[in-house]
Amino acid sequence: MKELTCDAKKSRSPLLPERHPTPDFFVCDFLDASPKGDMASMEHPVFSLSTKPDLRVRRYEHKHAWIEIKPSADGLATIHDRDILIFCISQLMAARNEGRRLSQTVRFKGFDLLTATNRMTNGRGYDLLRSALERLAGTRISTNILTGEQEITRGFGLIDAYEIVRETREGRMQDIEVKLSDWVFNAIEAGEVLTLHRDYFRLRRPIERRLYELARKHCGRKSEWRISLDLLRKKCGSGSTTKEFKRLISRVVDDDQRTNHLPDYRIRFDDHPDQPRDIIIFENRGTIPAITDSETTRPLPPLQGDTYHEARLAAPGWDVYEIEREWRTWLSLTEAEPPRNIDAAFIGFCRKWNAKRKFN
Known part of the structure:
Protein backbone atom coordinates (compact mmCIF):
# COMPACT_ATOMS: atom_id res chain seq x y z
CA MET A 1 0.00 0.00 0.00
CA LYS A 2 1.34 3.37 -0.96
CA GLU A 3 2.26 5.46 2.08
CA LEU A 4 0.92 8.97 2.45
CA THR A 5 3.41 11.81 2.32
CA CYS A 6 3.81 14.02 5.35
CA ASP A 7 1.88 16.85 3.65
CA ALA A 8 -0.98 14.49 2.78
CA LYS A 9 -1.14 13.24 6.35
CA LYS A 10 -1.36 16.79 7.64
CA SER A 11 -4.17 17.72 5.24
CA ARG A 12 -6.16 14.58 5.87
CA SER A 13 -9.29 15.05 7.98
CA PRO A 14 -9.12 13.52 11.45
CA LEU A 15 -12.63 12.17 10.84
CA LEU A 16 -13.45 9.05 8.92
CA PRO A 17 -15.58 9.59 5.82
CA GLU A 18 -19.34 9.49 6.35
CA ARG A 19 -20.06 6.05 4.92
CA HIS A 20 -23.80 6.15 5.56
CA PRO A 21 -25.13 9.65 4.87
CA THR A 22 -28.37 10.73 6.52
CA PRO A 23 -31.27 9.53 4.35
CA ASP A 24 -33.14 12.21 2.44
CA PHE A 25 -36.32 11.89 4.45
CA HIS A 197 -58.93 21.19 16.92
CA ARG A 198 -58.02 17.66 18.05
CA ASP A 199 -61.72 16.80 18.19
CA TYR A 200 -61.72 17.08 14.40
CA PHE A 201 -60.66 13.41 14.39
CA ARG A 202 -63.69 12.54 16.53
CA LEU A 203 -66.23 13.92 14.07
CA ARG A 204 -68.12 10.92 12.77
CA ARG A 205 -69.82 12.27 9.64
CA PRO A 206 -67.75 13.32 6.63
CA ILE A 207 -69.96 16.38 6.12
CA GLU A 208 -69.16 17.58 9.66
CA ARG A 209 -65.43 17.35 9.02
CA ARG A 210 -65.83 19.36 5.84
CA LEU A 211 -67.98 21.98 7.56
CA TYR A 212 -65.36 22.39 10.27
CA GLU A 213 -62.58 22.81 7.69
CA LEU A 214 -64.53 25.53 5.90
CA ALA A 215 -65.35 27.30 9.15
CA ARG A 216 -61.71 27.15 10.24
CA LYS A 217 -60.60 28.59 6.91
CA HIS A 218 -63.26 31.27 6.39
CA CYS A 219 -64.48 32.17 9.87
CA GLY A 220 -61.08 31.73 11.47
CA ARG A 221 -60.76 34.25 14.27
CA LYS A 222 -63.70 36.35 13.12
CA SER A 223 -66.85 36.38 15.23
CA GLU A 224 -68.99 34.83 12.47
CA TRP A 225 -69.08 33.79 8.81
CA ARG A 226 -72.18 33.69 6.58
CA ILE A 227 -72.60 31.64 3.43
CA SER A 228 -75.51 30.68 1.20
CA LEU A 229 -76.68 27.09 1.18
CA ASP A 230 -75.93 26.69 -2.55
CA LEU A 231 -72.37 28.01 -2.26
CA LEU A 232 -71.79 25.87 0.84
CA ARG A 233 -72.92 22.80 -1.09
CA LYS A 234 -70.46 23.70 -3.84
CA LYS A 235 -67.58 24.23 -1.41
CA CYS A 236 -68.35 20.94 0.34
CA GLY A 237 -68.17 19.07 -2.96
CA SER A 238 -71.48 17.41 -2.18
CA GLY A 239 -73.20 15.41 -4.91
CA SER A 240 -76.56 15.75 -3.16
CA THR A 241 -79.45 17.80 -4.47
CA THR A 242 -80.05 21.14 -2.81
CA LYS A 243 -83.03 19.69 -0.95
CA GLU A 244 -81.08 16.69 0.33
CA PHE A 245 -78.09 18.85 1.25
CA LYS A 246 -80.34 21.16 3.26
CA ARG A 247 -81.66 18.12 5.11
CA LEU A 248 -78.09 17.01 5.91
CA ILE A 249 -77.15 20.47 7.18
CA SER A 250 -80.35 20.69 9.23
CA ARG A 251 -79.39 17.45 10.96
CA VAL A 252 -75.93 18.81 11.80
CA VAL A 253 -77.46 22.08 13.05
CA ASP A 254 -79.96 20.24 15.27
CA ASP A 255 -77.27 17.94 16.71
CA ASP A 256 -74.93 20.86 17.37
CA GLN A 257 -77.63 22.88 19.12
CA ARG A 258 -78.34 19.85 21.31
CA THR A 259 -74.75 18.72 22.06
CA ASN A 260 -72.36 21.55 21.03
CA HIS A 261 -70.22 18.84 19.45
CA LEU A 262 -68.64 20.84 16.59
CA PRO A 263 -65.21 22.14 17.64
CA ASP A 264 -64.45 25.88 17.77
CA TYR A 265 -67.59 26.98 15.87
CA ARG A 266 -71.34 26.62 16.20
CA ILE A 267 -73.54 26.37 13.14
CA ARG A 268 -77.09 27.61 12.58
CA PHE A 269 -79.51 28.84 9.95
CA ASP A 270 -80.29 32.53 9.64
CA ASP A 271 -83.85 32.51 10.96
CA HIS A 272 -84.64 36.12 10.13
CA PRO A 273 -88.38 36.20 9.31
CA ASP A 274 -87.83 38.26 6.15
CA GLN A 275 -85.18 35.91 4.74
CA PRO A 276 -85.55 32.42 3.24
CA ARG A 277 -83.89 29.71 5.31
CA ASP A 278 -80.93 29.37 2.96
CA ILE A 279 -78.17 31.28 4.78
CA ILE A 280 -75.84 29.35 7.09
CA ILE A 281 -74.05 31.15 9.92
CA PHE A 282 -70.90 29.86 11.61
CA GLU A 283 -70.14 31.51 14.95
CA ASN A 284 -66.85 31.52 16.83
CA ARG A 285 -67.29 29.73 20.16
CA GLY A 286 -64.34 31.64 21.66
CA THR A 287 -61.94 28.70 21.79
CA ILE A 288 -60.11 30.52 18.98
CA PRO A 289 -59.90 34.13 20.23
CA ALA A 290 -61.79 36.48 17.94
CA ILE A 291 -59.61 38.98 16.12
CA THR A 292 -59.90 42.58 17.25
CA ASP A 293 -59.51 45.76 15.23
CA SER A 294 -56.12 46.39 16.82
CA GLU A 295 -54.93 42.99 15.61
CA THR A 296 -55.79 43.41 11.95
CA THR A 297 -52.24 44.54 11.31
CA ARG A 298 -49.13 42.99 12.76
CA PRO A 299 -46.59 45.33 14.39
CA LEU A 300 -44.28 45.18 11.38
CA PRO A 301 -42.12 48.12 10.35
CA PRO A 302 -43.36 50.28 7.48
CA LEU A 303 -42.43 49.42 3.92
CA GLN A 304 -39.70 51.31 2.13
CA GLY A 305 -40.72 53.94 -0.40
CA ASP A 306 -39.24 52.09 -3.39
CA THR A 307 -41.25 49.02 -2.45
CA TYR A 308 -44.51 50.68 -3.48
CA HIS A 309 -43.07 51.41 -6.92
CA GLU A 310 -42.06 47.75 -7.36
CA ALA A 311 -45.46 46.69 -6.02
CA ARG A 312 -47.22 48.74 -8.71
CA LEU A 313 -45.14 46.97 -11.35
CA ALA A 314 -46.03 43.59 -9.81
CA ALA A 315 -49.76 44.40 -9.65
CA PRO A 316 -50.42 47.00 -12.36
CA GLY A 317 -53.74 48.81 -12.09
CA TRP A 318 -54.34 47.88 -8.46
CA ASP A 319 -54.33 50.10 -5.37
CA VAL A 320 -51.13 48.94 -3.65
CA TYR A 321 -52.18 50.52 -0.35
CA GLU A 322 -55.36 48.42 -0.37
CA ILE A 323 -53.26 45.35 -1.18
CA GLU A 324 -50.98 46.21 1.73
CA ARG A 325 -53.97 46.36 4.07
CA GLU A 326 -55.14 42.94 2.83
CA TRP A 327 -51.58 41.59 3.20
CA ARG A 328 -51.20 42.75 6.79
CA THR A 329 -54.65 41.35 7.64
CA TRP A 330 -53.66 38.01 6.06
CA LEU A 331 -50.46 37.98 8.13
CA SER A 332 -52.52 38.43 11.29
CA LEU A 333 -54.67 35.40 10.42
CA THR A 334 -52.03 33.00 9.15
CA GLU A 335 -49.79 30.99 11.43
CA ALA A 336 -46.71 31.58 9.34
CA GLU A 337 -43.76 33.31 10.98
CA PRO A 338 -43.41 37.03 10.17
CA PRO A 339 -41.31 37.48 7.01
CA ARG A 340 -37.66 38.36 7.50
CA ASN A 341 -37.66 40.66 4.48
CA ILE A 342 -41.05 42.37 4.60
CA ASP A 343 -40.48 44.36 1.41
CA ALA A 344 -39.69 41.26 -0.68
CA ALA A 345 -42.59 39.43 0.96
CA PHE A 346 -45.04 42.21 0.10
CA ILE A 347 -43.90 42.36 -3.54
CA GLY A 348 -44.34 38.58 -3.76
CA PHE A 349 -47.85 38.97 -2.31
CA CYS A 350 -48.62 41.59 -4.99
CA ARG A 351 -47.53 39.20 -7.74
CA LYS A 352 -49.76 36.50 -6.28
CA TRP A 353 -52.64 39.00 -5.97
CA ASN A 354 -52.30 40.00 -9.62
CA ALA A 355 -51.94 36.39 -10.83
CA LYS A 356 -55.11 35.35 -9.04
CA ARG A 357 -57.20 38.17 -10.43
CA LYS A 358 -56.07 38.06 -14.04
CA PHE A 359 -58.38 35.06 -14.53
CA ASN A 360 -61.50 37.09 -13.64
Whole structure:
Protein backbone atom coordinates (compact mmCIF):
# COMPACT_ATOMS: atom_id res chain seq x y z
CA MET A 1 0.00 0.00 0.00
CA LYS A 2 1.34 3.37 -0.96
CA GLU A 3 2.26 5.46 2.08
CA LEU A 4 0.92 8.97 2.45
CA THR A 5 3.41 11.81 2.32
CA CYS A 6 3.81 14.02 5.35
CA ASP A 7 1.88 16.85 3.65
CA ALA A 8 -0.98 14.49 2.78
CA LYS A 9 -1.14 13.24 6.35
CA LYS A 10 -1.36 16.79 7.64
CA SER A 11 -4.17 17.72 5.24
CA ARG A 12 -6.16 14.58 5.87
CA SER A 13 -9.29 15.05 7.98
CA PRO A 14 -9.12 13.52 11.45
CA LEU A 15 -12.63 12.17 10.84
CA LEU A 16 -13.45 9.05 8.92
CA PRO A 17 -15.58 9.59 5.82
CA GLU A 18 -19.34 9.49 6.35
CA ARG A 19 -20.06 6.05 4.92
CA HIS A 20 -23.80 6.15 5.56
CA PRO A 21 -25.13 9.65 4.87
CA THR A 22 -28.37 10.73 6.52
CA PRO A 23 -31.27 9.53 4.35
CA ASP A 24 -33.14 12.21 2.44
CA PHE A 25 -36.32 11.89 4.45
CA PHE A 26 -37.84 13.36 7.57
CA VAL A 27 -38.53 11.08 10.53
CA CYS A 28 -41.68 11.96 12.48
CA ASP A 29 -40.92 12.39 16.16
CA PHE A 30 -43.32 15.14 17.34
CA LEU A 31 -45.93 12.80 18.76
CA ASP A 32 -47.88 15.67 20.38
CA ALA A 33 -47.75 18.00 17.37
CA SER A 34 -50.90 20.08 16.89
CA PRO A 35 -53.02 18.90 13.94
CA LYS A 36 -52.64 21.19 10.95
CA GLY A 37 -54.23 21.32 7.50
CA ASP A 38 -53.14 23.13 4.35
CA MET A 39 -55.31 26.08 3.39
CA ALA A 40 -55.70 25.16 -0.29
CA SER A 41 -57.46 21.85 0.30
CA MET A 42 -59.43 23.36 3.20
CA GLU A 43 -60.76 25.98 0.79
CA HIS A 44 -61.55 23.70 -2.15
CA PRO A 45 -63.47 20.38 -2.33
CA VAL A 46 -60.56 18.02 -2.95
CA PHE A 47 -61.77 15.04 -0.91
CA SER A 48 -64.83 12.88 -1.36
CA LEU A 49 -67.51 12.89 1.33
CA SER A 50 -68.77 9.48 0.27
CA THR A 51 -68.20 6.38 2.40
CA LYS A 52 -68.45 4.23 -0.75
CA PRO A 53 -65.93 4.21 -3.65
CA ASP A 54 -66.42 7.52 -5.48
CA LEU A 55 -65.49 7.11 -9.15
CA ARG A 56 -66.74 10.45 -10.42
CA VAL A 57 -64.46 12.89 -12.23
CA ARG A 58 -65.18 16.24 -10.65
CA ARG A 59 -64.39 19.79 -11.73
CA TYR A 60 -65.13 22.85 -9.64
CA GLU A 61 -64.82 26.50 -10.63
CA HIS A 62 -65.22 29.52 -8.39
CA LYS A 63 -64.31 32.99 -9.63
CA HIS A 64 -60.72 32.72 -10.93
CA ALA A 65 -59.93 29.28 -9.49
CA TRP A 66 -60.62 25.84 -10.92
CA ILE A 67 -59.75 22.34 -9.77
CA GLU A 68 -60.32 18.96 -11.42
CA ILE A 69 -60.08 15.73 -9.44
CA LYS A 70 -59.83 12.32 -11.10
CA PRO A 71 -60.14 9.04 -9.16
CA SER A 72 -58.16 5.86 -9.54
CA ALA A 73 -59.81 2.45 -9.82
CA ASP A 74 -60.01 2.52 -5.99
CA GLY A 75 -61.99 5.77 -6.02
CA LEU A 76 -61.29 9.32 -4.91
CA ALA A 77 -59.38 10.02 -1.70
CA THR A 78 -61.89 10.58 1.09
CA ILE A 79 -61.96 13.20 3.79
CA HIS A 80 -60.95 10.48 6.27
CA ASP A 81 -57.92 9.68 4.07
CA ARG A 82 -56.93 13.30 4.63
CA ASP A 83 -55.89 12.31 8.18
CA ILE A 84 -52.60 11.04 6.73
CA LEU A 85 -51.84 14.42 5.17
CA ILE A 86 -52.82 16.23 8.37
CA PHE A 87 -50.44 14.00 10.34
CA CYS A 88 -47.54 14.63 7.93
CA ILE A 89 -48.20 18.38 7.72
CA SER A 90 -48.38 18.62 11.52
CA GLN A 91 -45.03 16.87 11.91
CA LEU A 92 -43.29 19.00 9.31
CA MET A 93 -44.69 22.26 10.69
CA ALA A 94 -43.50 21.34 14.19
CA ALA A 95 -40.03 20.69 12.76
CA ARG A 96 -40.16 23.91 10.71
CA ASN A 97 -40.98 25.94 13.81
CA GLU A 98 -37.88 24.48 15.47
CA GLY A 99 -35.72 25.44 12.51
CA ARG A 100 -35.10 21.87 11.41
CA ARG A 101 -34.48 20.80 7.83
CA LEU A 102 -37.60 19.54 6.03
CA SER A 103 -37.93 16.84 3.42
CA GLN A 104 -40.73 16.04 1.02
CA THR A 105 -40.47 12.38 2.07
CA VAL A 106 -41.79 11.67 5.55
CA ARG A 107 -41.21 8.46 7.52
CA PHE A 108 -43.51 7.52 10.38
CA LYS A 109 -44.76 4.54 12.33
CA GLY A 110 -48.22 3.31 11.46
CA PHE A 111 -49.19 3.01 15.13
CA ASP A 112 -48.23 6.65 15.81
CA LEU A 113 -50.44 7.88 12.98
CA LEU A 114 -53.37 5.71 14.03
CA THR A 115 -53.26 6.90 17.63
CA ALA A 116 -52.68 10.58 16.72
CA THR A 117 -55.72 10.57 14.41
CA ASN A 118 -58.02 8.65 16.77
CA ARG A 119 -58.19 5.54 14.57
CA MET A 120 -58.46 1.88 15.45
CA THR A 121 -55.10 0.16 16.05
CA ASN A 122 -56.33 -3.37 15.33
CA GLY A 123 -55.89 -5.25 12.06
CA ARG A 124 -58.79 -3.44 10.43
CA GLY A 125 -57.22 -0.09 11.33
CA TYR A 126 -54.06 -1.05 9.43
CA ASP A 127 -56.08 -2.35 6.47
CA LEU A 128 -57.96 0.96 6.26
CA LEU A 129 -54.66 2.84 6.45
CA ARG A 130 -53.27 0.85 3.53
CA SER A 131 -56.41 1.57 1.46
CA ALA A 132 -56.18 5.27 2.30
CA LEU A 133 -52.59 5.42 1.05
CA GLU A 134 -53.67 3.80 -2.21
CA ARG A 135 -56.44 6.35 -2.77
CA LEU A 136 -54.20 9.30 -1.90
CA ALA A 137 -51.56 8.13 -4.38
CA GLY A 138 -54.14 7.31 -7.07
CA THR A 139 -56.24 10.49 -6.94
CA ARG A 140 -54.99 12.94 -9.57
CA ILE A 141 -55.48 16.69 -9.46
CA SER A 142 -55.18 19.48 -12.01
CA THR A 143 -55.64 23.05 -10.83
CA ASN A 144 -54.54 26.65 -11.15
CA ILE A 145 -54.72 27.22 -7.38
CA LEU A 146 -51.56 28.74 -5.97
CA THR A 147 -49.67 27.17 -3.08
CA GLY A 148 -46.55 28.90 -1.84
CA GLU A 149 -46.97 31.47 -4.66
CA GLN A 150 -46.55 28.71 -7.24
CA GLU A 151 -49.25 27.78 -9.71
CA ILE A 152 -49.29 24.04 -10.34
CA THR A 153 -51.06 23.36 -13.62
CA ARG A 154 -49.87 19.82 -14.32
CA GLY A 155 -51.54 16.72 -12.99
CA PHE A 156 -50.29 15.48 -9.63
CA GLY A 157 -51.32 13.23 -6.79
CA LEU A 158 -52.07 14.21 -3.23
CA ILE A 159 -49.02 12.12 -2.41
CA ASP A 160 -46.41 11.25 -5.02
CA ALA A 161 -45.68 7.82 -3.61
CA TYR A 162 -45.66 5.70 -0.50
CA GLU A 163 -43.64 2.74 0.68
CA ILE A 164 -44.21 0.26 3.48
CA VAL A 165 -40.66 -0.02 4.77
CA ARG A 166 -41.26 -2.62 7.45
CA GLU A 167 -44.12 -4.84 8.55
CA THR A 168 -44.67 -6.95 11.63
CA ARG A 169 -45.04 -10.70 11.43
CA GLU A 170 -48.81 -10.17 11.57
CA GLY A 171 -48.60 -8.06 8.40
CA ARG A 172 -49.21 -4.73 10.15
CA MET A 173 -47.40 -1.72 8.70
CA GLN A 174 -44.70 -0.61 11.10
CA ASP A 175 -42.58 1.94 9.21
CA ILE A 176 -44.13 3.88 6.34
CA GLU A 177 -42.64 6.47 4.00
CA VAL A 178 -44.82 9.00 2.19
CA LYS A 179 -43.57 11.45 -0.42
CA LEU A 180 -45.81 14.49 -0.39
CA SER A 181 -46.80 16.21 -3.63
CA ASP A 182 -45.25 19.55 -4.57
CA TRP A 183 -48.67 21.14 -4.01
CA VAL A 184 -48.79 20.10 -0.35
CA PHE A 185 -45.09 20.64 0.33
CA ASN A 186 -45.15 24.16 -1.16
CA ALA A 187 -47.97 25.04 1.25
CA ILE A 188 -45.93 23.75 4.20
CA GLU A 189 -42.82 25.70 3.23
CA ALA A 190 -44.90 28.86 2.77
CA GLY A 191 -46.64 28.37 6.14
CA GLU A 192 -50.06 28.23 4.44
CA VAL A 193 -51.55 25.99 7.12
CA LEU A 194 -54.04 26.31 9.96
CA THR A 195 -54.21 24.51 13.28
CA LEU A 196 -57.17 22.15 13.71
CA HIS A 197 -58.93 21.19 16.92
CA ARG A 198 -58.02 17.66 18.05
CA ASP A 199 -61.72 16.80 18.19
CA TYR A 200 -61.72 17.08 14.40
CA PHE A 201 -60.66 13.41 14.39
CA ARG A 202 -63.69 12.54 16.53
CA LEU A 203 -66.23 13.92 14.07
CA ARG A 204 -68.12 10.92 12.77
CA ARG A 205 -69.82 12.27 9.64
CA PRO A 206 -67.75 13.32 6.63
CA ILE A 207 -69.96 16.38 6.12
CA GLU A 208 -69.16 17.58 9.66
CA ARG A 209 -65.43 17.35 9.02
CA ARG A 210 -65.83 19.36 5.84
CA LEU A 211 -67.98 21.98 7.56
CA TYR A 212 -65.36 22.39 10.27
CA GLU A 213 -62.58 22.81 7.69
CA LEU A 214 -64.53 25.53 5.90
CA ALA A 215 -65.35 27.30 9.15
CA ARG A 216 -61.71 27.15 10.24
CA LYS A 217 -60.60 28.59 6.91
CA HIS A 218 -63.26 31.27 6.39
CA CYS A 219 -64.48 32.17 9.87
CA GLY A 220 -61.08 31.73 11.47
CA ARG A 221 -60.76 34.25 14.27
CA LYS A 222 -63.70 36.35 13.12
CA SER A 223 -66.85 36.38 15.23
CA GLU A 224 -68.99 34.83 12.47
CA TRP A 225 -69.08 33.79 8.81
CA ARG A 226 -72.18 33.69 6.58
CA ILE A 227 -72.60 31.64 3.43
CA SER A 228 -75.51 30.68 1.20
CA LEU A 229 -76.68 27.09 1.18
CA ASP A 230 -75.93 26.69 -2.55
CA LEU A 231 -72.37 28.01 -2.26
CA LEU A 232 -71.79 25.87 0.84
CA ARG A 233 -72.92 22.80 -1.09
CA LYS A 234 -70.46 23.70 -3.84
CA LYS A 235 -67.58 24.23 -1.41
CA CYS A 236 -68.35 20.94 0.34
CA GLY A 237 -68.17 19.07 -2.96
CA SER A 238 -71.48 17.41 -2.18
CA GLY A 239 -73.20 15.41 -4.91
CA SER A 240 -76.56 15.75 -3.16
CA THR A 241 -79.45 17.80 -4.47
CA THR A 242 -80.05 21.14 -2.81
CA LYS A 243 -83.03 19.69 -0.95
CA GLU A 244 -81.08 16.69 0.33
CA PHE A 245 -78.09 18.85 1.25
CA LYS A 246 -80.34 21.16 3.26
CA ARG A 247 -81.66 18.12 5.11
CA LEU A 248 -78.09 17.01 5.91
CA ILE A 249 -77.15 20.47 7.18
CA SER A 250 -80.35 20.69 9.23
CA ARG A 251 -79.39 17.45 10.96
CA VAL A 252 -75.93 18.81 11.80
CA VAL A 253 -77.46 22.08 13.05
CA ASP A 254 -79.96 20.24 15.27
CA ASP A 255 -77.27 17.94 16.71
CA ASP A 256 -74.93 20.86 17.37
CA GLN A 257 -77.63 22.88 19.12
CA ARG A 258 -78.34 19.85 21.31
CA THR A 259 -74.75 18.72 22.06
CA ASN A 260 -72.36 21.55 21.03
CA HIS A 261 -70.22 18.84 19.45
CA LEU A 262 -68.64 20.84 16.59
CA PRO A 263 -65.21 22.14 17.64
CA ASP A 264 -64.45 25.88 17.77
CA TYR A 265 -67.59 26.98 15.87
CA ARG A 266 -71.34 26.62 16.20
CA ILE A 267 -73.54 26.37 13.14
CA ARG A 268 -77.09 27.61 12.58
CA PHE A 269 -79.51 28.84 9.95
CA ASP A 270 -80.29 32.53 9.64
CA ASP A 271 -83.85 32.51 10.96
CA HIS A 272 -84.64 36.12 10.13
CA PRO A 273 -88.38 36.20 9.31
CA ASP A 274 -87.83 38.26 6.15
CA GLN A 275 -85.18 35.91 4.74
CA PRO A 276 -85.55 32.42 3.24
CA ARG A 277 -83.89 29.71 5.31
CA ASP A 278 -80.93 29.37 2.96
CA ILE A 279 -78.17 31.28 4.78
CA ILE A 280 -75.84 29.35 7.09
CA ILE A 281 -74.05 31.15 9.92
CA PHE A 282 -70.90 29.86 11.61
CA GLU A 283 -70.14 31.51 14.95
CA ASN A 284 -66.85 31.52 16.83
CA ARG A 285 -67.29 29.73 20.16
CA GLY A 286 -64.34 31.64 21.66
CA THR A 287 -61.94 28.70 21.79
CA ILE A 288 -60.11 30.52 18.98
CA PRO A 289 -59.90 34.13 20.23
CA ALA A 290 -61.79 36.48 17.94
CA ILE A 291 -59.61 38.98 16.12
CA THR A 292 -59.90 42.58 17.25
CA ASP A 293 -59.51 45.76 15.23
CA SER A 294 -56.12 46.39 16.82
CA GLU A 295 -54.93 42.99 15.61
CA THR A 296 -55.79 43.41 11.95
CA THR A 297 -52.24 44.54 11.31
CA ARG A 298 -49.13 42.99 12.76
CA PRO A 299 -46.59 45.33 14.39
CA LEU A 300 -44.28 45.18 11.38
CA PRO A 301 -42.12 48.12 10.35
CA PRO A 302 -43.36 50.28 7.48
CA LEU A 303 -42.43 49.42 3.92
CA GLN A 304 -39.70 51.31 2.13
CA GLY A 305 -40.72 53.94 -0.40
CA ASP A 306 -39.24 52.09 -3.39
CA THR A 307 -41.25 49.02 -2.45
CA TYR A 308 -44.51 50.68 -3.48
CA HIS A 309 -43.07 51.41 -6.92
CA GLU A 310 -42.06 47.75 -7.36
CA ALA A 311 -45.46 46.69 -6.02
CA ARG A 312 -47.22 48.74 -8.71
CA LEU A 313 -45.14 46.97 -11.35
CA ALA A 314 -46.03 43.59 -9.81
CA ALA A 315 -49.76 44.40 -9.65
CA PRO A 316 -50.42 47.00 -12.36
CA GLY A 317 -53.74 48.81 -12.09
CA TRP A 318 -54.34 47.88 -8.46
CA ASP A 319 -54.33 50.10 -5.37
CA VAL A 320 -51.13 48.94 -3.65
CA TYR A 321 -52.18 50.52 -0.35
CA GLU A 322 -55.36 48.42 -0.37
CA ILE A 323 -53.26 45.35 -1.18
CA GLU A 324 -50.98 46.21 1.73
CA ARG A 325 -53.97 46.36 4.07
CA GLU A 326 -55.14 42.94 2.83
CA TRP A 327 -51.58 41.59 3.20
CA ARG A 328 -51.20 42.75 6.79
CA THR A 329 -54.65 41.35 7.64
CA TRP A 330 -53.66 38.01 6.06
CA LEU A 331 -50.46 37.98 8.13
CA SER A 332 -52.52 38.43 11.29
CA LEU A 333 -54.67 35.40 10.42
CA THR A 334 -52.03 33.00 9.15
CA GLU A 335 -49.79 30.99 11.43
CA ALA A 336 -46.71 31.58 9.34
CA GLU A 337 -43.76 33.31 10.98
CA PRO A 338 -43.41 37.03 10.17
CA PRO A 339 -41.31 37.48 7.01
CA ARG A 340 -37.66 38.36 7.50
CA ASN A 341 -37.66 40.66 4.48
CA ILE A 342 -41.05 42.37 4.60
CA ASP A 343 -40.48 44.36 1.41
CA ALA A 344 -39.69 41.26 -0.68
CA ALA A 345 -42.59 39.43 0.96
CA PHE A 346 -45.04 42.21 0.10
CA ILE A 347 -43.90 42.36 -3.54
CA GLY A 348 -44.34 38.58 -3.76
CA PHE A 349 -47.85 38.97 -2.31
CA CYS A 350 -48.62 41.59 -4.99
CA ARG A 351 -47.53 39.20 -7.74
CA LYS A 352 -49.76 36.50 -6.28
CA TRP A 353 -52.64 39.00 -5.97
CA ASN A 354 -52.30 40.00 -9.62
CA ALA A 355 -51.94 36.39 -10.83
CA LYS A 356 -55.11 35.35 -9.04
CA ARG A 357 -57.20 38.17 -10.43
CA LYS A 358 -56.07 38.06 -14.04
CA PHE A 359 -58.38 35.06 -14.53
CA ASN A 360 -61.50 37.09 -13.64
